[in-house]
Amino acid sequence: MATHTDSDKYYLPHGSPWPIVGSVALFSTMLGAVAYLNDWLGGWIFLPGALLLIGMFFGWFSTVIDENQHGVYNREVDRSFRMGMMWFIFSEVMFFAAFFGALFYARRLAVPWLGGEGVKVVNRLFLWPQFSPGWPSNGPEHLGPRAGGSFEVMPAFGIPALNTIILLTSGVTVTIAHHALRTGRRGVLKLFLAFTFLLGFTFVSLQVHEYGEAYRELGLRLSTGIYGSTFFMLTGFHGLHVTIGAIMLVIIWLRTLRGHFTPTHHFAFEAVSWYWHFVDVVWLGLFVFVYWL
Amino acid sequence: MIKRNGHWLMVALTGLVAAVARVPVAHAAWTLNLTPGVDAVSRDIYGLHMLMFWWCVGIAVVVFGFIIYSLVRFRHSKGAVADTQLLHNTRVEIVWTLLPALILVSMAVPAARVLVEAEDTSGSQLEIRVTGYQWRWVYQYVGTNVTLISSLDRDSDQARQLDSGIDPFSVPNYLLNVDHPLVVPAGVKVRVLITGGDVIHSWWLPAFGIKKDAIPGYINEAWFAVDPDKLGTYRGQCAELCGRDHGFMPIVVQVVSQQDFQQWLKAQEAAMPPGSAPLTPEVGQPPLPTYAPPSPTTAPSPTT
Amino acid sequence: MAHSEHAATAHEEHDDHDHKPKGLWRWVSTTNHKDIGTLYLIFSCTMFFVAGSFAMLIRAELFKPGLQFLDPALFNTFTTMHGLVMIFGAIMPGFVGLANWMIPMQVGAPDMALPRMNNFSFWILPFAFTLLIGSIFVPGGGMAGGWTLYPPLSIQTGDALPMAIFSIHLMGASSIMGAINIIVTIMNMRAPGMSLLRMPLFVWTWLITAFLLIAVMPVLAGAVTMLLTDHFFGTSFFNAAGGGDPVMFQHIFWFFGHPEVYIMILPGFGIVSEIIPTFSRKPLFGYDAMVYATASIAFLSFIVWAHHMFTVGLPLASELFFMLSTMLIAIPTGVKVFNWSATLYRGSISYDPPMLWALAFLFLFSIGGFSGLMLAIAPADFQYQDTYFVVAHFHYVLVSGALFSIMGAVYYWLPKWTGHMYNMKLAKWHFWLSAIFFNVLFFPQHFLGLAGMPRRIPDYATQFADWNMVSSLGGFAFGASQLLFPYIIWQCVRGGEKATDRVWEGARGLEWELPSPAPYHTWAEAPAMATLDHGAPVHETHG
Ligand code: HEA
Ligand code: HEA
Ligand code: CUA
C-alpha cells in the first residue's frame, strides 16, 4: 500500500506531448497499412507513421529514463511500473491464447468434424467423402501452393530444437546478467546481456531461414490450409515478439554501457527480462504443440 | 407439466392494442407470443417458454413488490428514519442464494429433457438437404434427383424495391412467400441436413421449433414430425445475417398428406431434366443446379 | 515535489501545483486524471449521439413495411456501426471516464498511477473512431456483417474491412492501457487504511472489470487479425475448404464477447451500489456479498460464451454445459438485486435524479436479466435466437442497465465536478421522458421477436407493422429526450446554485470530503484514517 509522506511523494508528470504524437503515429501507420492492403496509393503513408512511432517511443522513453536518472521516482512509482508491465504481459499471453485456441480447436474439433468424426458423420456422407482427417491438414480441398496441395512439415528436431536450446540458453544468460546486476558485477552484466540479445537475433535469423525453406521447398505457406495458417501465425507473432524483445535488450544493454541501473533500482532491466522469459515460455508451447506433437 | 396455458395473456394484450391493430386477411395472424407450432418439439419449447415466462413474472412480482413497498413505505419526505445498523443478515442471504438455485434446477430439468429430444435426429423416414445461398434456399430430397430452388416470390420482390410505389399491405404474405415451397409429408419424421453455400444462413421454421445455422463446409442436422392433422403452409425466414438481402430469403413449407407427397415427388422426379443424378450419400458437394426447377403449380394443395 | 531540484530541470512546471496550461494544448497534453476523465466523458457523449443517430435511421427505416429510404446494404452498415460505436465508443469510454474522475478521488490517490499512459489511452480513441466511421464512405461500403463480424460474411467486405479491423485494434490497445492503469491505481495507490474490503463498490467493480478487459480485449484482437489474414493473406482459419471452421470465429469472438457484456454492466453495478445507499441514507446491505457476487459473475462470464451459439450445431453435451453455466449467473446477479432491495428496506429514501436512474436500473435491468435467463434455455433459444426478442433483451440490459447507470453517475457526481447544482426540474424531466419512452421503444420488441421478426432486417412482413411503428415512435421520443442531457450539463458547467462539499445529505465516501468543485489536484496528501471512518462503506468486521 502506498504511503505518502512529504519527503517521498508520488511523481506526477504535468503534461506530455508524447501520447498525442503516439496516437497520430499509430493512426498514420494504420492508415498506411490500410492503403497498402487496399491498393490505394501504395503503402507510403506507412513509413512516416512508423518513423514517427519509433520517434515517439524514443522521446517518451528518454523522458522517463531522464526522470528516473534524476531520481524523481520513488518506490511506489517503481511498483506501478512493475505492475503495469506484468499486466501488459498478461494481455500478451491472452493474445497468444487466441491463436493457441484456434490451433487446438482446428486440430481437435474442426478437422475431425470435417472428416465426419463424432456426431458429424453426415459431413463425410454429404460433403467431403474424399477427405481423411488427421494432423497436419490443409483441409478437404488441400489448399496450398503446390498443384496437388501436398506439403511437408518442419521437423521438430532440426532447426526448431536448436532454436529451443538457443532461447532457453538466452533465458539463462539474462538471469545471469540480472544476478550480476544485483551483485554489482557490471562486466558480467554487460557481457551476458550481449550474449542474450545475440542469441535472440540468432534465433530470429534461423527462423527466417526456416521460413524461406518452408516457402520455397516444403509447399508450406500461410495459404497451406489450416496447418499453414496456424503454423505461420503462431510462429510469426512469436518471432515478432522475439525481435521486439531483442531490440529492447539492445537498448538496456546500451543503457548499462552508459552506467544506468543500480543493484536496487533497475525496473527497465527487469521489465525486459520478464518480457524475454514470457517470449521464452510461449516458444516452449509452440515447440511442443506446433512442431512436436 | 411444462405445457402451460398462456392464453389469457395473449387475449388481454391483444385487447389492449386492438385499437391500433390491423389484421389484413391475406397475412399471417398477428400475435404477441411464441407460436406453439405443429410438432411435438415446438410444443415442448412453447411449454418451456411459458414456464420460464411465469417464473419470471412470479419472481418479478415478489422482488418488485418488495422494492415498491420499501420505496413507498420508507420515504424521507414522510419522515422515515434510516436503520443504519441493518448491514447484513446471514440467514436471509443464504436463503436468497439457495432459493434461486432451486428455482434454476426446476427450470433446467425440463429444459435438458427437451434439448435431448430436439437433438435426437435418429430414425428419420425422409431426408432433405437444405443449402442456403445468398439469397435463396436450395432443397434436395435425398435419394432422389428432386431439387428445388426457393426464392422470394415475384410480388414481394417487386414491392420491396426502394421507391416501388407498391403498398406492402396489398401483397399477400409480403416477404413471406416463395416461388417453390418445400413440400413435406405430415406424420413422418423428417431429417433436414442444413448447410451453407457461401456464408452462414439459418433455417428457421417457428412452427416446427427448428432453427439451425447453415454453415458453409459443415452440415447441421435437425428434425421435425408434423402432426398428421396439421396440414397447411408454414412460413419462416433466414435467421442469420447473410448480407444485403438477408431479409428477403423466406422459408415456406407445405405440409401435405403422405399419399399426396408420394405423388408429388414422383411427378417432380419425372419433371427433372434428363440425366440429373439422384443425391445419395458419398457424393460430396453437388454442384448448384443451373436449370429451372419445375413450376410451383405442381405442388398439391395442402388441404386435400 | 520530492527531489524538486532535479525534477525542476526536466519539468519546469512541477512546483506549481495548480498551474495548468491554457487552451487546446492543455487538453491534448494533459496528464491530469480529471482532465482526462472529462475528455473521455465528452467523447463518450459525442459517440452516444453519433450511434444514436444511426439508431434513429434504423428506426425510421423500420417505421413501416416496405423499404423507405435505405438500401439494405446501407441499413446493415448502420446496424453494424450502431452496435460497434455504442459499445466501444459510448458505453466503455463513458465508464472509463467515470473511473478516471472518481477512482483516484475515492481511494485517496493523487492521480492515476501512470498519467502519461492515461493520456495515450484516451487520445487513441478519436483516431480509432475516425478510422471506423470513415470506413462507411470507402469503396465497397462499410462493414455490414453486424457488430459480431461473423465470417465468411464479414470478409466479403470491401475496402472498409482493414479500416474497421485496425480501428478495433486501436480501441483494444486503448482499453488495455486504460484497464492496466485502473488496476495499478487501485492496487498501488490507495491511501493508508483503505484496505481492499473498505473500497467503495464502484472501485471494486472497476477493478474486476479492468481484469476482464485485459483478459479479453487481446482475444478480440486475435480474432479480428485472423479475419484480416483470411481476407488478405489466404489463411484458412474460418474456411472449411482449408480445414478451418467459420464457427471457430464465433467461439473466439464470444470468448471475448460475453465477458464484454459484463464489462459494460459491472461498473454500472458499482454506480448503483453507490447511489442507492446515498439516497436511502443507509450503508449498503451485504457489502462483502456484493464483492463476492461481482467476482463470481466475472468468473462465470468466461465459461458461458457459447450461449450465443446454441443454433450453430454444437454437440449436445456442450449445449447442456453452456445452458447450465449461463443459468448460474442468475444467482450472483440475484444476490446483487436482493442486496440493493434490502438497502432500500428501512431506509430514508429521497428521489433526486441520480436515485431515479438507479431505481429505473433496478427494475429494468432485472427485466433484461429475466429475458436473458429465458434466452439461456437452449431449446427455447432456438426460437428466440436472432429475433427482436434478443434485441429487446440486450437493450434492457445495455440501455436501461449500462446507459442509465452512466446517466445516474453523471447526475450524482456532476455537482462535485462543476461545483454547481444542476437544474433539478429539467433533470427529472430528462429521467421521466427517458424511462417512459425507453419502454415504449423496447418493450414491444419482445412481442415482435416472439411473433417471429428476425433482427438485422431492413423490411418486414406486414403483421409486424404495428409494433414496429410503436417502437419507432418511442425511439424518436427517447432520442429527442436525450437532447436535454447535454443541455443540462452545459447549464451546470456555466453556473448555478453552489454545491456543498457533501452535495447529497446521505453521501459517504472520500470524494465527498473534498471541496466542490474538486480542485485540480486532490489528495496530494493522503487522507487520514479519521476521514475514512465515515467514508467508504465500512463493514463492521473490517472497520
Ligand atoms: C450489459 C449487457 C448484458 C448483460 C448484463 C446480459 C445478461 C445476461 N444475458 Fe445477455 N446479451 C447481451 C448483453 C447482456 N446480457 C447482448 C449485447 C446480447 C446480444 C449480442 C448479439 O448477438 O448481438 C446478449 C445475448 C444473450 C444471449 C444470446 C441470445 C441469442 O442470440 O440467441 C443469451 C443466452 O443465453 C443471454 C443471456 C444472458 C443472461 C442469462 C444474463 C444474466 O447475466 C442475467 C442475470 C440477471 C437476472 C436473472 C435478473 C436478476 C435476478 C434476480 C432477480 C434473481 C432471481 C432470478 C431467478 C432465479 C430467475 N444474453
Ligand atoms: C450500449 C449500447 C446500445 C445503446 C445505448 C443502444 C441504443 C439504441 N438502440 Fe441499439 N443496439 C446495440 C447497442 C445499443 N443500442 C447493439 C450492440 C446492437 C446490435 C447490432 C448488431 O446487430 O450488430 C443494437 C441494435 C439495435 C437495433 C436492431 C437493428 C437491427 O437488428 O437491424 C435497433 C432497432 O430498433 C436499435 C435501436 C436502438 C435505439 C433506438 C437506441 C436508443 O436508445 C438511442 C437513443 C439515442 C439517440 C437517439 C441519440 C441522441 C439524440 C439525437 C442524436 C438527437 C436527434 C434525434 C431525434 C430528433 C429523434 N439498436
Ligand atoms: Cu440468409 Cu440471412
Ligand SMILES: [Cu+2]
Ligand atoms: Cu452472453
